[in-house]
Amino acid sequence: LERVIRWASENIMSLNGEKFELVTHRLYPELREDDMMADFLELPFTTDYYNLPNGGVLLPSDLVRDLGVGVSADLNWRLFIASLVKKAMSTAAWVLSTFKTRDRETMLTLYKSLIRSVMEYCSPLWHSAKSSEIQLAENAQRSFTARI
Numbered sequence: 001l002e003r004v005i006r007w008a009s010e011n012i013m014s015l016n017g018e019k020f021e022l023v024t025h026r027l028y029p030e031l032r033e034d035d036m037m038a039d040f041l042e043l044p045f046t047t048d049y050y051n052l053p054n055g056g057v058l059l060p061s062d063l064v065r066d067l068g069v070g071v072s073a074d075l076n077w078r079l080f081i082a083s084l085v086k087k088a089m090s091t092a093a094w095v096l097s098t099f100k101t102r103d104r105e106t107m108l109t110l111y112k113s114l115i116r117s118v119m120e121y122c123s124p125l126w127h128s129a130k131s132s133e134i135q136l137a138e139n140a141q142r143s144f145t146a147r148i
Contacts, residue, residue, distance in 0.1 A: 005053055017052045023073050024048065024060040069122050077126040081133050085140045088118045092144040107148045115144055 001020075008015050050058040063072050063079055070080040095110050119137055 001050065009053075017054050017056045017058075020052070020058055021061050021064045022050055022058040023064045023071070067122075069125060078133060080126055081137060084119055084121070085136055088115050088140045089143070091115050091118060092140070096144070096147060102148060104148055111144055111148075116141065 005015065048060065052058060060073065063070050070083065071077065072079055091114050095107075095114060099106070099110065101107070119141060
């Protein structure tokens with residue numbers, strides 16, 4: 001971050017400090033500062049705050065979104081997957097209430113373009129090996145396809 005800020009000032013640019021977000025990654029977030037092993041188990045870029053050149057202070061966030069993809073401080077995709085499922089279920093409900101037809105070809109076209117596209121957004125990045133998260137995503141898709 002310091003390099004980016006230095007580069008911006010060298011090129012006569014200003015950065016909007018209010019748009020910065022800080023994520024603190026720790027191997028074991030349950031460790032307290034007074035634990036003897038805490039210093040050894042933290043990642044080298046872990047910090048509890050960051051001072052901006054304009055005098056502002058960045059405090060860590062639990063969830064950071066970039067290009068529509070959210071990642072939590074513990075590098076877990078659970079919250080992001082839940083938001084995808086919620087959006088897909090909402091879209092599925094809208095499709096089912098708006099379109100009276102249940103023609104297989106029409107419904108599959110709507111499913112592929114409106115629902116599956118939401119669920120597959122950046123999926124190579126967030127694809128999880130946790131069966132509970134995979135099951136959650138599959139249930140959202142199955143609830144729509146079962147009504148065709």
